[in-house]
Amino acid sequence: MGFATDCIHAGQEPDPTTGAVTVPIYQTSTYVQEELGKHKGYEYARTHNLTRRTLEKNLAALEGGHDAYCYASGMAATQAVLTLVKAGQRVVVSDNVYGGTHRLFTKILAQYGVEFAFLDASDPAVFEEQAGEFQMLWIETPTNPLMKICDVRRLAALAHRKGALLVVDNTFMSPFFQRPLALGADVVVHSTTKFLNGHSDSVGGVAVVRDEALARWLQYVQNAVGAILSPFDSWLVLRGTKTLHLRMPRHEENACEVAPFLFNHPKVERVFWPGFPDHPGHEVHKHQATGFGAMISFELGSLAAARRMLGRVRLCSLGESLGGVETLISHPATMTHAGYTPDERQRLGITDGLVRISVGCEDADDLVRDLEQALAAV
Ligand SMILES: Cc1ncc(COP(=O)(O)O)c(C=O)c1O
Numbered sequence: 360m361g362f363a364t365d366c367i368h369a370g371q372e373p374d375p376t377t378g379a380v381t382v383p384i385y386q387t388s389t390y391v392q393e394e395l396g397k398h399k400g401y402e403y404a405r406t407h408n409l410t411r412r413t414l415e416k417n418l419a420a421l422e423g424g425h426d427a428y429c430y431a432s433g434m435a436a437t438q439a440v441l442t443l444v445k446a447g448q449r450v451v452v453s454d455n456v457y458g459g460t461h462r463l464f465t466k467i468l469a470q471y472g473v474e475f476a477f478l479d480a481s482d483p484a485v486f487e488e489q490a491g492e493f494q495m496l497w498i499e500t501p502t503n504p505l506m507k508i509c510d511v512r513r514l515a516a517l518a519h520r521k522g523a524l525l526v527v528d529n530t531f532m533s534p535f536f537q538r539p540l541a542l543g544a545d546v547v548v549h550s551t552t553k554f555l556n557g558h559s560d561s562v563g564g565v566a567v568v569r570d571e572a573l574a575r576w577l578q579y580v581q582n583a584v585g586a587i588l589s590p591f592d593s594w595l596v597l598r599g600t601k602t603l604h605l606r607m608p609r610h611e612e613n614a615c616e617v618a619p620f621l622f623n624h625p626k627v628e629r630v631f632w633p634g635f636p637d638h639p640g641h642e643v644h645k646h647q648a649t650g651f652g653a654m655i656s657f658e659l660g661s662l663a664a665a666r667r668m669l670g671r672v673r674l675c676s677l678g679e680s681l682g683g684v685e686t687l688i689s690h691p692a693t694m695t696h697a698g699y700t701p702d703e704r705q706r707l708g709i710t711d712g713l714v715r716i717s718v719g720c721e722d723a724d725d726l727v728r729d730l731e732q733a734l735a736a737v
Pocket residue numbers: 432433434435457459460499503528530531549550551552562563564680695
């Protein structure tokens with residue numbers, strides 16, 4: 360089936376009891392059993408929930424995976440995937456990943472004897488030289504918030520030569536624009552909170568895999584740890600994915616108006632967006648994705664300038680998160696990437712003057728007007 364058909368139908372059958380076209384919210388903690396050991400395949404809701412399972416099948420289809428497992432947040436999905444490595448093993452991570460990912464890896468999982476190394480994976484030649492041995496390679500592409508592009512095919516080949524897994528956090532692109540499993544990745548992670556849900560009204564995460572053995576492990580972890588996505592959140596994300604193919608082109612169309620506006624504005628020093636032909640990752644991105652997405656970062660030069668601008672936006676909502684139909688604007692240094700130390704942020708180029716915008720689905724003219732009046736305060 361085509362992508363749009365999969366968005367609307369994959370994994371979903373009319374409800375067998377009533378014929379309801381929309382999968383019900385199975386809001387139950389347990390299931391009655393006919394006799395000991397005889398039941399309909401549903402025993403306890405941490406282990407089995409049909410609303411969640413329907414979403415998992417839908418997301419597996421959209422990412423072209425064998426199976427998918429949903430968790431209580433993007434971070435819970437990330438944590439579940441990290442159970443694929445053990446004490447004494449090494450994980451290499453593309454630098455400037457989401458601050459929460461960096462925090463989980465360095466402040467929590469490092470305590471259990473897993474070693475983490477953060478390297479610039481956007482330059483594959485240098486990366487190959489520096490990476491050393493590892494059991495997992497974790498990347499974002501574009502990276503958050505500097506929009507560096509990592510070559511998924513090349514990094515998958517490198518990881519596989521080393522007997523390692525490649526994990527791609529595909530939150531920024533969504534499977535509408537980029538399907539890392541088809542490029543060689545082993546696992547795709549999403550914060551479903553973002554474009555997949557698309558309406559800023561649910562927090563969740565998913566891990567999608569190509570391989571049956573990985574699927575069984577992630578299912579085991581989902582049940583054993585219990586950080587499951589609730590039935591209501593599962594239903595919300597399912598409703599979100601039905602319109603993913605309609606929302607994403609609109610997000611990008613608007614980004615194609617906003618990015619050049621920012622680029623040409625005298626108060627904006629630099630714009631980070633892979634859609635610009637002179638972006639260092641533009642060509643690689645074009646070969647692994649079908650669009651440039653709606654995430655743009657831009658440099659205003661100082662905290663004071665960023666504060667003035669962000670204090671003046673009216674239509675754009677100042678807040679953490681991204682991927683909603685409403686335009687969300689944020690300040691990485693004090694919000695999404697506050698978990699990095701000031702030194703780490705400085706080394707990576709996550710400056711105090713950097714602003715990140717997740718361009719929504721409003722009228723582009725209205726967005727540009729709002730940004731223009733806010734930039735006038737800088
Ligand atoms: C790229 C990326 N990955 C993972 C996460 C974590 O997801 P969640 O907030 O759903 O736990 C985020 C959150 O902002 C993110 O931006």
